[in-house]
Amino acid sequence: MLSRVAGPIPISAYDVREAFVARAASALWVEGLGLVLIADGGAENAFALYALQLDGRAIRIGKRLSWGGIGWAHDGLGGGAAEVPCLASGNNTWFRARLPTTAPLEAPHEGTAARASFAVLPDRVIWFGNDEVRWAPHDGAVPDQPEAAMPGNTVGTGSVMPARLSASESLWWLANLESGRLFLYDAVAKVDVPERRTSLGAAFRAAAYSRKHDLFFVVRDDGLHVYANEPAAASVSVPVFSSAPAVGAARELSAQVLGDLGEPCVGRVVDFEVTAGSVERAAVETDADGWARTSYRAPLAPVAGATATARLVE
């Protein structure tokens, strides 16, 4: 599970005359605007666009229309390598749009069923739901079909969020709003990156990711939660020696810090203690795989019952 750094921050409409509830899964983090969400129902603001700020206030930015979803296009059009916001309407159309004006940057693409959250790629539209990524052509000429399986989910719509995009890379975060599970999906290879599987902790209503700040913004019924892109440590393994300790000899002593789903925790400080012999450095940072490694030198005379322990600092 990722580390929560803020929240729950109660959510309310900036305009006190309005009530705001986020529509499930429909969210984008738009730099310069905030967490852009589609409102769910309400007489005054049904399906209007809001920009949620970090203090929990939702500022209405767009009109009340039957927006069905919101996504990102990254297909080399409409701005080169950068992703462009997309709006999907309830009548199975989507188009690139400028926010906050919602000005369409192209003629609507018709035929692809509106999804709450989606990504437009050069050759297809993808979205995430239940335990799989599904795809359909831009024009919906072929019925949508599965593209890849994401284990660990049963039901639930998903959010699709740009993680790393370039001319050669197309990595997207996929989050299941029922399980809270989070996957890093390679849309070129059409597989997820197993070592990056993690979680947003629990079910949520909508989620978005900021590449600029490397933060996840998650809306639940109790408010806005913010997660840093670093797993919370759940365990430190029993320290292990690179080979059996021998009198007077040096050995590598290591321990791994993992999250609750087995995610490696990077940059955490592990404090090694030994009751006999010495370690070269007691406090060591974990590497990209979550391992902290130090050098242990055994005493010159055998010691019975000696122990080595690893403890997470903070």
Add this chain to the structure above:
Amino acid sequence: MGLLRCFEAEDLLEYQLWDGSADASYNAYLITPPRIYAEEIRPTTGRPGALWGGADPNRWGPSSISFFAVTSQVRWPSWGAGRWKLDGRFGRKLERLSGATAFGQMGVTTGLLSVEPAGAVWEFAGHPFIDANGAVLMDVDTMTVTSQLIRPEDFAGHAAGAMVDFAVDRAADRVWIRWLTNNVGQVSVYRLSTRELLHELWAPNQTNGVVLTHDGFVYVVDVLDWLCVYDYEGRLHGAMRHPRLVSHPGGVCYGWDAYYRRLLRLEGTPVAVDGASTLRVEAFYPVPQAALLSPPVPRQVPRAGRRVYVLSRAVGEGAEPIVGRAAQLGGDVAGAGSSDHQGDVVVAVTPAASGPLEVEVTIP
């Protein structure tokens, strides 16, 4: 908050007192005690009227501000039109012109009003005097209607009465029209001479005016008080919001002061108990002010001795970024930063010890 206010007129837009003459056949409520004024502004299509400013030397300064509006009055024919003129430096009353005390002068009833950059006022309505529907140029110095007309039916695919917002710039050969059939917030831009469609502009919501500046920019105002700034080629230069706090029945109208380069604004306000006008012209520089500065959120998990960054966002009334504002850190840490081009204030902090860390960010 909203935009940076730079002017508030000293004088209100006064109504004419009722002189007690016999001709009081209409709108009796206007002179029912305690009310004593012979007229009041009658907002047309949700806006108080038309507002503009420009060079106009007078005894108070080098420029003036004009406001043109339709009125209800006690005299025949029950409606009129007025032009209020204030000096641009202090907002002191200069003159008040009247028209339409009888049919055949200013035939303004309920139409949309729009101001050219040069200060000419157009009205879109049905005009019985010239037997046509369309946008008609008015001479607000003589308070008469001219014969210049822009007819909706001259634009391919459109019919009489189809305009719901518009602006005209004859010098630049442009006309901006939001048609009844347009999408929400969509404004079509044409070459005036040929009626050729050039491009489209968009506001987030239904438009509430198209304000042209003297230097080639277009402020598209919408009903949620967004102002989207475009140029004459249709490029978006920014979007900001200046909301009303109260929904007044008279609505709000914006204009442009070409002399002081500022947005003029008039918001409908209820009349006083005796019927006196409480309308006051304000002006703003198109610079959004911070409405929110969010509490800082760490971008990494804070730990003792670990340098982490905290994020705070400075935004205006429409969540538009507030750029380039200096920020101070407080609480358990010290430091300074500034908001970037996206309104983000990102500053580094290094907790000295484990345990709670209080970080405050303020914009002085």
